[in-house]
Amino acid sequence: MPSSMSFRSHTCGELKSDHVGQHVTLCGWVQYLQDLFVILRDFSGMTQVLIPQDITVESVVQVKGRVRKRPAGQENKMPTGEIEVLAESVDVFNVCRKLPFEIKDFVKKSESLRMLYRYLDLRSGQMQKNLRMRSELVMKMREYLCKVHFVDVETPTLFKRTPGGAKEFVVPSREPGRFYSLPQSPQQFKQLLMVAGVDRYFQIARCYRDEGSKPDRQPEFTQVDIEMSFVDKGGIMSLVEGLLQYSWPAEKGPIQVPFQTMTYEEAMRDYGMDKPDTRFGMKTGSVQAICVPNGANLFTGKDLNKLKETAKTQFDQELNVVLVRADGTVKSLNKHLSQSTRDELLPKTGAQPGDLLIMAARLLLGNLRLQCAEILESYGVTVYDPLAFHFLWVVDFPLFLPNAEEPGKLDSVHHPFTAPLPEDKQLLYTEPQKQVRGQHYDLVLNGCEIGGGSIRFHKASEQLHVLTNILKEDPSCLSHLLDALDSGAPPHGGIALLDRLVSIMVGAPSIRDVIAFPKSFRGHDLMSCAPDLVSEEELKCYHISV
């Protein structure tokens, strides 16, 4: 890039002893001041500068000067620790007021203060790194997808309400009573692009979901959205494996492919959940018990009470907690154990003296397993490698599950466009209430769902059958999609990868740490006060009133 594009000759992070003697121009923020010394910071790092001038911390300056070796004994191990810049002139671009908090990574700030002054929070080294890693990851993904002939196509976000779109924001139009809707994903459009012969589509797509207040959910979020024609389940899975392998940051270590694959049934049986954390064992096993290694020795009464509380409040169940004594006999803390249970418990769980066994219903065990891992970690036991990334495909999900309120009615587990496994297809017409397995695949990383997709119906008659006869929905608002399937639709499928992937990659506790301007869990932008009051006058053209 021509140097004329910028007021600086070098960045603050790049100066080394090679530069000694050079005239340089630096621009940046005053990170730290003492006597004549100033530490100047920009996105790339920091440099020590000698400035004979009075300025305030976080002011923005341009410094012209000469690079010199630091006096003996003043060097340090920082990237620019061997040199300093002797300023010859200093231009203050902007003086900084007293800030609500210091821009130092070790200064702890409350979440709400961080959000209120997000433009200061983003100056931290960690947030700078998160945003840059996200940008780089997404760029590498684009590179890979373009290389294998995907076309980046933008699809509308002003759409119409879809059936079951209770979580879609509405946008009033200037026509009385008519509203656009902000879609939860480009699902329909990407299928239409396959019908249109685009062959391979991707988009880093903005999606919207109005769920009211939910922790770590955002009303708008981004997904890497992919769809391709003439492909099967295995094809999409190997595409995603290649994509992640190519784009994963080198500093996070290489990714092994293919990823482990597990059926939904296996995941539920062995881990009590459909997105298991496979970084560690403690499987739920065949006797519906988990074995916590050394748990009898480590867990306190308080720990056990926490587990019981989870069982009670989240599942309305009682636990059966069993200790394995030093002599290999077992002691149940609450329930009587039959002799046959006692006899098979140790062989089947592989429990050793000092271990703790927890017996409960499988879904509850899945939850308790994670909680026990956390408790063990809190005692310094290494349950899993904190730097490991365990990718896992979960496949063969059921297509439908009984509606919670009307068990006679069937709901889609994911969405109504997923095709069944070929061997289960006949069941759609004969016994849909039986567990029909779909060509759906979820991608799980360290126990978090980071993506999901499926092979879709490409025949209108089959799609119509599912909508009308199984889901009992009115197919008329999907008539454009049904018409499209009848107009020469190729076999096709796709996947969407979520924000969560980035937060796990950078090791951030929340997706808010990989989004520049996130909303609070109430959906507020604390900095600008969105959403805000709007006058009745301004709503008039939309024919609505509060």
Added chain:
Amino acid sequence: MPSSMSFRSHTCGELKSDHVGQHVTLCGWVQYLQDLFVILRDFSGMTQVLIPQDITVESVVQVKGRVRKRPAGQENKMPTGEIEVLAESVDVFNVCRKLPFEIKDFVKKSESLRMLYRYLDLRSGQMQKNLRMRSELVMKMREYLCKVHFVDVETPTLFKRTPGGAKEFVVPSREPGRFYSLPQSPQQFKQLLMVAGVDRYFQIARCYRDEGSKPDRQPEFTQVDIEMSFVDKGGIMSLVEGLLQYSWPAEKGPIQVPFQTMTYEEAMRDYGMDKPDTRFGMKTGSVQAICVPNGANLFTGKDLNKLKETAKTQFDQELNVVLVRADGTVKSLNKHLSQSTRDELLPKTGAQPGDLLIMAARLLLGNLRLQCAEILESYGVTVYDPLAFHFLWVVDFPLFLPNAEEPGKLDSVHHPFTAPLPEDKQLLYTEPQKQVRGQHYDLVLNGCEIGGGSIRFHKASEQLHVLTNILKEDPSCLSHLLDALDSGAPPHGGIALLDRLVSIMVGAPSIRDVIAFPKSFRGHDLMSCAPDLVSEEELKCYHISV
């Protein structure tokens, strides 16, 4: 890419005589059928296949067979014109119904039919090409920006209403009376990112503008949004020149940089508009006349009436039309010309015998100049090279103009964040009603504005002065931005490039031709019927009613 990712071994466009003898698997649409011959099409092109089977046009099939040379005399110049595939097996993935129009580029369809069946319209060679060229252009732009250290940062689209945001869609939230707003650009967020030290930001940003019905405007559109710190006007301009030079498609020919630059004042004087088409002359000149070469010979009375009508309806003005006779004397068609005007007209305009001179107010002339060029082109005169791309910077725009309704009040010409030229800065405090020139730059291509940006205020006191004292706006709803400018804001500026760039590049008449699923000029999606009616029940959680 592993071939397991796809059902095909080759695409329909790639088979050549080199492939003769190979077994191949093709997937695609039946473009054309006659006897045993089928032309199979996919995104990449077409191949002739011999299929002993009855199918319908636009059905989707998989063909396995062997490539062979076409019989002598049957070859043609198409990319696959030397070979054909002798099918050994054919799988019909999907049978196509009778379509509302044929998928052939030469079949003319009405705009509304194209929109209603957009998934068929997109199968045309032209639309496939447009979408792919757009994808490639944007990818090259990303590559360039990443190379020069820009960070791709996503900013929210659920924001709050900005002052003067009459064209912003509102999005009701679940809190009574509170609305998000869909922003017209990420302007505030990108400035905040500079305050946050991101240094160089870009985003391919979705933007929204509710203008009701307007031809060739879309309620949602995309801009390449750029902002950088420690930069001046020249820096942004050379960045954009490098960006376009790098990403411009090779087949459209190279771009010369630097682009021509013209001040706003020069543009208004010489072309009667701030976005002149510099592919041709016919300048409005110093005597407020344009000279249409050979116009006296070519233009009919009907043509002149059209020009007069434009003058009357759009500007409420009369034209003065003057013919230059073969003998070099002039004849005014409507007004009497003074002898002095007659004397200076030809020397000043350079008019020759047979030319036509049109005299009017400058703004009107700017408009008539384009109309005259069109008329000349319709007579087969080459006014400009249809394949040429003339980029032009227009700079030094006024910062403010008097409000149309209250001439005592000043409005921002672009937005209130643009900084003045250094030499005009003092006028902000002394005589803001004088034409204060701003550090704004528009990028014009072939007479269309394709981008615009500016260097922004980075001092809170100056920004506050403009908002409060000059624009008389309540600065409270921009308090977060003013606070941010007071917290160590670097000098910064940016630009946004628009969809229109892509449509001019591919030679499309409308931006609708470079958007996969555009809205009609009424803002409707004809295919899905958005916007649609929503029940009062569904609006309840948003506390609004129609």
